[in-house]
Amino acid sequence: MVFASLLCVSEFTFAQERSAEEAVGSGDAVTSRTRGDDPNIEQGKAPNVKGELSEDIVQPADKGGRTRGTICYVNFDNWTSWIIDCYVDGRYKGDVAAYGEGGVTVGAGDTRVYAVAEFTDGSKVSYGPVTKYCSNAVFNFEMHSDSYKYAIER
Known part of the structure; x- marks a missing residue:
């Protein structure tokens, strides 16, 4: 019975690991003629409501947040002369200036960047x-x- 439970634990551990090939990639930028509705954007810039906390904000440990749990830091690196709007999981997180760089801390898990x-x-x-x-x-x-290009770095 102990052997069977160890076998299950090791299979579960290996199932959580991700291969290096999945963590790195690239693609072509897509140019379109009209702005219109974008299915990749669920929420634009959110207003600050006095006395309320945003539901999707994660406070990092080095800024007074919890030290338990897992996070993901998304870093946007702009190599263009344009201002680029940045979204994580369909929500507006800010913009990056021409040739600038900026990031945001979000909860861990499957993270969609656009x-x-x-x-x-x-x-x-x-x-x-x-x-x-x-x-x-x-x-x-x-x-x-x-x-x-994108890469997940541990």
């Missing part, structure tokens, strides 16, 4: 979405004018 640069003529360039498992790691998302 970014879009909108232009005054109504066109846009979008990156992703890419959904990857991220737990106690950094989800790096690098955006170029015609492509993007």
Whole structure:
């Protein structure tokens, strides 16, 4: 019985590991002529409501948050001359200035990253979405004018 339980535990442990191939990738940026509704965006910029906490904010331990539990840090790295709006799990998390970099801490698990640069003529360039498992790691998302790269770094 002890052997059977150890066998189950080791299978469960290996099932949680992710291969290195799944954690790294790239894709082409998509250029479109109209802004319109975007199925990758569930919520735009959220207002600050005095006295209320946002439901999806995770306070990192180094800023007074819990030290237990797992988090994912998403880093947006802009290699373009454009301002790019950044989304995690369909929610607006801010923008990254031209050639800038910025990030956000979110809960661990399957994390969907998406970014879009909108232009005054109504066109846009979008990156992703890419959904990857991220737990106690950094989800790096690098955006170029015609492509993007991503990597999960532990």
